[in-house]
Amino acid sequence: MKKILLLFIIFLLVPPVSGQIEIVKNGRATGRIVVDKISKTEYQAAELLNLSIKKITGTELPLADPWAKVKKGDIIIKSLPLSGSVVSSYGITEDGFILSSDSSVFRITGSNGSGTINGIVTLLENYFGIRYYAANSGEFPKRSELHLPSFINIIENPSFRYRQTQAYSIAEDSFYKVWHRLEEPGELFAASYWVHTFDRLLPSEKLGKTHPEYYSYINGMRRPGSASQWCLTNPDVFETVSKRIDSIFRANPGMKMISVSQNDGNFTNCQCENCKKDR
Ligand SMILES: [Zn+2]
Incomplete structure (x- = not known):
């Protein structure tokens, strides 16, 4: 034993x-x-x-x-x-x-x-x-x-x-x-918002008429357009885009990422007084 x-x-x-x-x-x-x-x-x-x-x-x-x-x-x-x-x-x-x-x-x-x-x-x-x-x-x-x-x-x-x-x-x-x-944008980004998304988030064709102040000021005038950019010092732009992003996430449950990225255009950044000051 x-x-x-x-x-x-x-x-x-x-x-x-x-x-x-x-x-x-x-x-x-x-x-x-x-x-x-x-x-x-x-x-x-x-x-x-x-x-x-x-x-x-x-x-x-x-x-x-x-x-x-x-x-x-x-x-x-x-x-x-x-x-x-x-x-x-x-x-x-x-x-x-x-x-x-x-x-x-x-x-x-x-x-x-x-x-x-x-x-x-x-x-x-x-x-x-x-x-x-x-x-x-x-x-x-x-x-x-x-x-x-x-x-x-x-x-x-x-x-x-x-x-x-x-x-x-x-x-x-x-x-x-x-x-x-590796992953593809459509698999993870809400509604495939991935790169050059400014114009999808704030469509210039529509909002350019009612809110031209959202878009770049270049050579004396606001210039909404798909290759233009936003007036990034305008607080209304920030608020409007935030609400838009909220609604996109709500419409795409399970998605956790979104790309907020400038349009594909060179030298189209806003040159209004406020934007120039902040740079
Ligand atoms: Zn500006």
Whole structure:
């Protein structure tokens, strides 16, 4: 009895060996992806993972429902709802994720937004050796065995709320877009108010007639126009635009960003006395 007790104590004191979770062996799937197929983002994350596994090994992992009994080799993809700006007690913010594992199961836990997708991208980069440099230009190293690390716990939150490049490769290669965690204006900006929005916010064609004082004063007169700018020292402009922005956000629930940005025109800034004074 004493021997058994001693062995049990030794077992408790020895830390677990940091091992690997096998998901593909000899080119055949041994793991599964556990995902709620109804959740659009989670399912996209699962598809991204399986597409990549197929490119590497030639096989795909079977999908299992979240209520199925957990098995060794399961990769569990799950999104958690944000409460405010942080998923309480998990420490992940919008688009953030946790990669965690025990000895037999690997979990990708994301917050609202692209959390689970970003988690998959990090997994592919860190553990499968995939690299993706530009549109249609990636490396998928061929393997017949795939493993994920056990006993890890990694939390990542994005430093920037919105990430965009002027590379239009997004349109031609969706993998490039998710790999670099890029987003498109229409996905995040209320009613796609993004860059050169002055004339959309205060349409000069309409307001130029009733409120010419909202627009640039140049060479002796107010000059409303789509390439003109606002008279930015006019307090009525600030009030009117604020109300307009409020109404745009109300009409676009769930959107959190808007771009208030000058029209695409050079040398059309207001030169009224007040604006000149403030410069
Ligand atoms: Zn002015």
